[in-house]
Amino acid sequence: MRKLIPILALALSAQVFASDFDLKATMKQMKVEFKNAAQATEISQMQSSVANLSKLVEQSKRGDYPPEKFDIYFEGFSKLSVALDSVEAKLESGDLAAAKEALQKVDHLREEYHDKRNPSIWSKLFG
DSSP: OTTHHHHHHHHHHHHHHHHOOOHHHHHHHHHHHHHHHHHOSSHHHHHHHHHHHHHHHHHHHTSOOOHHHHHHHHHHHHHHHHHHHHHHHHHHTTOHHHHHHHHHHHHHHHHHHHHHHSOOHHHHHHO
16 A cells, blocks of 8 residues: 555656646747748648647647736637638648648737737837
């Protein structure tokens, strides 16, 4: 019985750490998948990267964020999902060029929401 308690404690702590969400690591992986999608030369390559990116966005929606930033994060991830759905639709229709053009919306959203998440000192001072 004494050996069982430490084993259970270890198992439970591992489960707690496994459920932690690392936004920074997820964002790094999103950057990799975006880059792969943007550089894809075939529809299947781009579909794979966009599908991975969509999964990462869905995981990010379930992250635990500070209450004062939750709405911004959720709004941004929701808009990303819509933009990625548009990219996927263009890929399904076989139009790689249109999909790459639609992927630019994803990049614009990244810039917009990174600015909202970490506003510059100038925007804080002057609005």
